[in-house]
Amino acid sequence: MNDRKLSGCSGRVGGVVWVALALALLSGLTSCAALPEGQLAYASNVDGDFEIWLVNLGGGQSQQLTDNPAADHSPAWSPDGRFLAFVSDRDGNDEIYMMTADGSVLRRLTETPDATESFPAWSPDGKSISFDSDRGGNWDIYVMDTAGSSLRRLTSDPGEDWISHWSPDGQWLAFESGRDGNYEIYLMRPDGSGQTRLTENGSSDGAPKWSPDGRSLVFFSNRDGSMAVYSLLADGTELTRLSSGPLSATFPSWAPDGRWLVFAGGDDHSSTLQVLELESGRTRVVVDNGALCWSPAWRP
Numbered sequence: 559m560n561d562r563k564l565s566g567c568s569g570r571v572g573g574v575v576w577v578a579l580a581l582a583l584l585s586g587l588t589s590c591a592a593l594p595e596g597q598l599a600y601a602s603n604v605d606g607d608f609e610i611w612l613v614n615l616g617g618g619q620s621q622q623l624t625d626n627p628a629a630d631h632s633p634a635w636s637p638d639g640r641f642l643a644f645v646s647d648r649d650g651n652d653e654i655y656m657m658t659a660d661g662s663v664l665r666r667l668t669e670t671p672d673a674t675e676s677f678p679a680w681s682p683d684g685k686s687i688s689f690d691s692d693r694g695g696n697w698d699i700y701v702m703d704t705a706g707s708s709l710r711r712l713t714s715d716p717g718e719d720w721i722s723h724w725s726p727d728g729q730w731l732a733f734e735s736g737r738d739g740n741y742e743i744y745l746m747r748p749d750g751s752g753q754t755r756l757t758e759n760g761s762s763d764g765a766p767k768w769s770p771d772g773r774s775l776v777f778f779s780n781r782d783g784s785m786a787v788y789s790l791l792a793d794g795t796e797l798t799r800l801s802s803g804p805l806s807a808t809f810p811s812w813a814p815d816g817r818w819l820v821f822a823g824g825d826d827h828s829s830t831l832q833v834l835e836l837e838s839g840r841t842r843v844v845v846d847n848g849a850l851c852w853s854p855a856w857r858p
Contacts, residue, residue, distance in 0.1 A: 676691075800839075
């Protein structure tokens with residue numbers, strides 16, 4: 559519309575309305591298009607087997623960090639963002655490995671040919687890595703230094719204990735355990751003491767992650783019938799469902815600023831990576847390659 563064809567008051571009002579509509583549309587598009595900054599490491603089988611990938615949320619194609627016939631998965635960033643710990647069966651069984659952020663230098667940290675290791679997590683000072691293993695005949699949580707030595711066993715319950723995550727102050731580990739008949743979220747000290755149950759329901763709760771400020775945790779649960787992402791305070795109160803929709807939402811991970819989450823959403827055949835803005839509840843798909851994508855980790 560040409561405003562010069564309008565005259566008098568109606569012309570001025572018309573121009574204002576069109577400007578207002580244009581600004582509103584622009585604002586809406588900007589809001590919908592807005593994405594957090596940063597990079598995500600994740601695992602995907604888009605090339606036929608699970609590999610570790612890296613995507614820049616600012617745009618561009620995902621970068622493949624590992625490339626071998628084995629399965630590489632469960633990436634975890636070091637606190638300084640320079641390294642990734644992950645799981646691979648490239649040497650015959652699942653072990654913990656570490657590589658530089660660009661995938662150029664790789665080092666094996668565990669060596670247990672008759673056992674399986676999984677889900678590494680870095681301590682906030684970058685000196686230790688917790689992980690789960692069935693090396694003792696049962697799934698328990700262990701911790702080692704970043705050279706793969708000084709191994710300590712933290713849990714020894716007959717139930718399965720796994721998927722640990724350190725609190726930002728390094729004083730607690732959250733983990734998942736089936737020791738009371740179904741999977742629940744527990745807390746313990748880094749030496750294995752003070753093991754405390756945080757959730758209690760008849761369904762399964764798993765993969766807890768501490769918030770950057772240490773006040774709350776997120777995890778996924780099927781307590782409402784399908785897998786969804788939930789949050790609760792560190793004392794176990796104020797449970798809140800964060801994800802919606804019919805498809806499963808699993809393996810949430812925090813953005814460093816605590817304002818966003820990323821999680822895997824989908825089914826057993828394909829899944830996407832989605833970011834959730836906590837203030838607005840809006841979600842956006844950031845990786846959709848037609849394959850399975852899971853266990854995302856936000857780079858510090």
